[in-house]
Amino acid sequence: MHGGMHFHTLCHLSSSANTTYRADCCTYDRSETAISGRIRAPNQIFGRPVLTIVIATLALAGCSGPQSALDPAGVEASAVHHLFIVMVIGGAIIWAMTIGVLAYAGRTRPKPISVRGASRLIVWGGVAFPVVVLFLLLSYAVWLMPQVRPWLPGAMDGTAEIEVTGEQFWWRILYLDQTGKPAFETANELHLPVGRRTTFRLKAADVIHSFWIPALGGKMDMIPGRDNSLSLEPTKAGIYRGPCAEFCGTSHALMAFSVVVMEEVDYLAWRAARTQAPVAPQKTSGQELFFRHGCAACHAIAGTPAIGRIGPDLTALGERQTLAAGTLSNTPDAMIRFIRDPASIKPGVKMPAFGMLPDGDIEAISAWLGGLK
Amino acid sequence: MSATDLPTFTDEERAGQEERLRKVWTTPSGWRYWTSVNNTEIGLWYGAAAFIFMLFAGLLGLMVRVQLAVPDNSFISADLFNQAFTLHGTIMMFLFAVPIFEAIAVYLLPSMLGTRELPFPRLSAFGFWSFAIGGVFVCGSIFFNAAPNTGWFMYPPLATDKEYSGIGADIWLLGLSFIEVASIAAAVELIVGIMKCRAPGMRINMMPLFAWYLLIVAGMILFAFPPLIAGDILFEMERMFDWPFFDAARGGDPLLWQHLFWIFGHPEVYIIFLPAIAIMAMVVPTFSQRPIVGYSWIVLAAVGTGFLSFGLWVHHMFATGLPQMSLAFFSAASEAVAIPTGVQIFVFIATMLAGRVIFSVPMLFGAGGLAIFVIGGLTGVMVALVPFDWQAHDTYFIVAHLHYVLIGGMLFPVVAGIYYYYPLFDGKKLSDRFGKVSFWLMFVGFNVAFFPMHFSGLRGMPRRIFTYPAGIGWDWFNLISTIGAFVFAFGVGVVVIDVVRPKKRQPRCEQNPWNAGTLEFISEPEENWGVRSVPIITSRYPAWDQPDLIDNIKAGRYYLPDSPMGERETLVTTVLDARPVQCLRVGGTSVVTMVAAAALGGVFIALTFHWWWITIACAIVTLGAILYWLWTGTAKIPETQDYDVGLGLKLPVYASGPASVGWWAMFITMVGDGTAYASLIFGYFFYWTIHEDFTGGHAGPGAFWPMVALVLFVLAWLLMLAARSLNKANRIRATQGVLVLSTVLTLAGCGAGLAGPYLYSMDPTLFVYPAIVWVVAIWTVVHGAVAVIMQLYCLARSLSGRMTARYDMDLVNVVLYWHFMVITAVTSFAVIGLFPLLR
Amino acid sequence: MKWLREIETFWTLFTAPTVWALHFLICYVAFAVFCAKQGALALSFDTVRLALGGVTVVALGVIVLSAWLAWRQWGFGTDDPPHDAPTDEDRRKFQGFATLLLAGLSFVAVLYVSVPLLFIGACQS
Secondary structure: OOHHHHHHHHHOOEOOOOOOEOOOHHHHHHHHOOOOOOOOOHHHHHOHHHHHHHHHHOOOOOOOOOOOOOOOOEHHHHHHHHHHHHHHHHHHHHHHHHHHHHHHHHHOOOOOOOHHHHHHHHHHHHHHHHHHHHHHHHHHHHHHHHHHOOOOOOOOOOOEEEEEEEEOOEEEEEEEOOOOOEEEEEEOEEEEEOOOOEEEEEEEOOOOEEEOOOOOOOOEEEOOOOOEEEEEOEOOOEEEEEEEOOOOOOOHHHOEEEEEEEOHHHHHHHHHHHHOOOOOOOOOHHHHHHHHOOHHHOOEOOOOOOEOOOOOOOOOHHHOOEEOOOOEEOOHHHHHHHHHOHHHHOOOOOOOOOOOOOHHHHHHHHHHHHOOO | OOHHHOOOOOHHHHHHHHHHHHHHOOOOOHHHHHHOOOHHHHHHHHHHHHHHHHHHHHHHHHHHHHHHOOOOOOOOOHHHHHHHHHHHHHHHHHHHHHHHHHHHHHHHHHHHOOOOOOOOHHHHHHHHHHHHHHHHHHHHHHHHOOOOOOOOOOOOOOOOOHHHHOOHHHHHHHHHHHHHHHHHHHHHHHHHHHHHOOOOOOOOOOOOHHHHHHHHHHHHHHHHHHHHHHHHHHHHHHHHHOOOOOOHHHOOOHHHHHHHHHHHHHHHHHHHHHHHHHHHHHHHHHHHOOOOOOHHHHHHHHHHHHHHHHHOHHHHOOOOOOOHHHHHHHHHHHHHOHHHHHHHHHHHHHHHHHOOOOOOHHHHHHHHHHHHHHHHHHHHHHHOOHHHHHHHOOEHHHHHHHHHHHHHHHHHHHHHHHHHHOHHHHOOOOOHHHHHHHHHHHHHHHHHHHHHHHHHHHOOOEOOOOOOOOOOOOHHHHHHHHHHHHHHHHHHHHHHHHHHOOOOOOOOOOOOOOOOOOHHHHOOOOOOOOOOOEOOOOOOOHHHHOOOHHHHHHOOOOEOOOOOOOOEEEEEEOOOOOOEEEEEEEOOOOOHHHHHHHHHHHHHHHHHOOOHHHHHHHHHHHHHHHHHHHHHHOOOOOOOOEEEEEOOEEEEOOOOHHHOHHHHHHHHHHHHHHHHHHHHHHHHHHHHHHOOOOOOOOOOOOOHHHHHHHHHHHHHHHHHHHHHHHHHOOOHHHHHHHHHHHHHHHHHHHHHHHHHHHHOOOOOOOOHHHHHHHHHHHHHHHHHHHHHHHHHHHHHHHHOOOOOOOOOHHHHHHHHHHHHHHHHHHHHHHHHHHHHHHO | OHHHHHHHHHHHHHHHHHHHHHHHHHHHHHHHHHHHOOOOOOOOHHHHHHHHHHHHHHHHHHHHHHHHHHHHHOOOOOOOOOOOOOOHHHHHHHHHHHHHHHHHHHHHHHHHHHHHHHHOOOOOO
């Protein structure tokens, strides 16, 4: 199959256990050393001794899961990670010094110093030092802003564009073609090429959501009535996870998406397969039941008469990493459970329960959906 | 004045004086105890209520932690979780952190300033009752499964979605608006108290640092809370009447709420933090046994923080897609505010180095808090940098940051304050052993609970999630956090036990048990008069530098040792040099404050449930209670011009204009009111910036009627100026005539103000432009209506002989109101009438 | 108007931070309006940037002036703190010294706020 499966096997990301993400990607990252030439890893900048401190400070940062800003796999995330490490080291030194003096003054009862000396401490420690350090730090960060987010609204030509709409509690994903017209729709899973900048046009259908892929870069809110955009450039292939980062209602916690970052060849192949005239899926009783029970009123599946717009697009559902916006791993059992009573898994979801259907019907529907590739 | 110049009273004279003072300042017994307005009672109730709310919110926090202890937990439902974290934040901010400082201030300030009372004790009582009623209303909602569930920040459109947020959002908006009224009342009380009611001789260079801090904080409240009140108004108009202020489909914008909320929300953090640091600024010199090094530096830090804190609000909105330039300005100001914060820490360290530190429980909590707070400050510097915040925003990194700041910078110093000031309650110290145990439990528990959150946050754990999948890299961090939270809670529990455990057998400690240099320990737990006589201050640390001061105060050898007229009296002094200028008679025990607060609470509660008739009835009772309160309790014509306050000094009892505290209260209130109004006007222009055509093609109010209204209001204002002059010239009949005429013009102006939007059939539910025009017009007209009530009040005072040429405080204060009224009216009608023509 | 004089001298403490606040507000509002209304305004980004650079210089000038006045009030630094004697003179010196400190903080804060003008060259978000 296409790239998705390829990485699936490499990363073992989606295991049979219920919604268990294993951070096996890390192994993959290391073996491939897929670091873009444009961004230097911290160890190239600091050299060994400092790196040891960093590792000691962030002992757990090396392999920290599929949703971690401490394991950068994108241009922005790497730059911010670098900034963070500078600040952590500086901050740790400042804290130790300040608290050291405080403890010295409080616990050892030294001989009182003169008022003049004490005033000098205020001027140098409390004023001069922070003024200079903060000025440098501020300049660094402000300089960095246009570096990591350089694009201008309306001037995004040349980059691939994807429109992502936050809805309670899932992500509508619309790939756009070169002219900005819709190419194809999917939901809750992004495929991105490594080493290329992709621009996301961020919209909200109901309330405010926030689009965030920690491994690739910072977040951007999706606000009704506002056109926000964000562009990210992945530097490492792998499978990552993005959560909704703005509280959006009952199941805010259960609104995530997978991000499959692929080598460009694989990505282009995947995209081409999606853009081609859809092939009608194999007809089974599951398909027939899907239409008979009205699922198509809300869901669309390319190549079938299902064109519902209320719920997520289910085209090639079998290929996805997860179900229900990052809530369940993509297994037949999970799908059956979800169809039977979505609200028990995801409180506040709009989809009604189909527990009144015979078990056989649900199993057939689920089998058919799981087979969509 | 040397001690030899002070009078000496015989024992009988002293006994007589004390008996009279005791009678005047007595706290009633039975149920009437609750009608007391004495600062020690109000402060105690305020503090106890705030503490109880804190414990309740703490339990909610523990619930949240239990739910998050393990992945895929089902301890509580998603909806209950959302209510729990919303209330946790809301209660901690609005019902604990701000009120506890108001409580401490009301309790401590009079004795610290060497005065009897704050200038408006009844206002304090009113504030307390408003707070208590509103607080119970908001907290109680969770027992009816009706608590707000949209986060303490209440972002629309989630919070304007009635199906999702139900009545909880209304409870939040109206309950807290009510509490905000209490906070503004406290701000008025504290500003006037600190500026005008210090002991003679306590110049501004000698004020206790606590007073400096609170002066700044009260000023900040005045500018920070009104934008939230304005936001609440817009919000409720949308929820009740479908005016689309935050509905993007009809031209509104959810971001306007975020602006208004955070213009309040960020200064709020410093409103919480500065008073706690103020406690430290009292504790550190005492236990270093020397004056603070760098008094001016602390003043710099307090004032500087006060200003800079208003340039930070957008750092809560770094991910909303505003231009990077805008973000960077706020980032810069957020870095700058770290400077004064650092200065304060170094002032404390310098003071400790220049003295010999006596390590005690208050110092333990102070130093431990500092160690925690510095981490929060450093992570604050990090998240104030835009690129880092794009990652950290709305993650557990922020949860860690804010708890490090607030618990290290606020809760630990407050506990230090409890251990330090407890002897003021009943003359006994809290236990050292309990203190040490609770400190270590709290300190270790806190760090175990919150330090791992830095990691879970950067590993991508968003805030406000009720569950999370296993294996994503957060499991252990969350379990450790939950364990730490319980250890921390035990520590807080130990403090509670130490405070409430019976201490009957424990011997009394000395009156100034820590040998503090400032005056607060002169207050005796058994007496209600605050200070026995109002002293003359010649030092920053009078208890150290002025020998016999406390004995002389107790012997009644200073000002106001007696109360011959049976009135509660205190001194008013000048702002800079604290020269005595007036003997102020303050309000005593009264049930009217409770009635007014209860009725006003009724207004807000009835509005929540849309019981319109009850709302109106409660509003009428509120108005009646306030008018009764003013009529019977203020601007009383005294029996004498020159009143002997002791030490050969005669002072007026009645003052009007800027010399009076009432004028200042009006001025300060109107500054707050003007800030709320400015926020509405900000909203008007905000909509202009976000739309190509901000009218959305809808008709405006035209220029004619707004201009008519503008002219009528200006004329009414001119007539009020005339009325003041005529009254001064003792032309009473003419004054009354002009007042009537001005009232009529005001009413006409109100009508003309509404005529524009009404006659052009502006439908506020169609689009945001008509809605914002209506809101501006209604705001102005409501102020016009209040002006009419004031005009009629002055007329009645004049007719009943309670307002004369010499005793004209009512009229002078109403004219002051009118200055603000005319600015509001001119701005409103020029904006809604003329601005659309400029496009 | 004795009260006015007294209040005025009390207010001098707040001059420098008020200048900071105005400078901050002008910078923020200028770019908020400019970036929202780019189409309707015949101004370039750099024009606004330069103008705000000018505003910054003026703001720094006013702060320096207020610092000089405060320095004078402090007796040109002839007398070190604590300024805690119960005299009008010490009260004035305290005010002068505190005002000078605030001017320093405001100066730094204005400089900080002008940093974005150097590094950010467009309305990107």
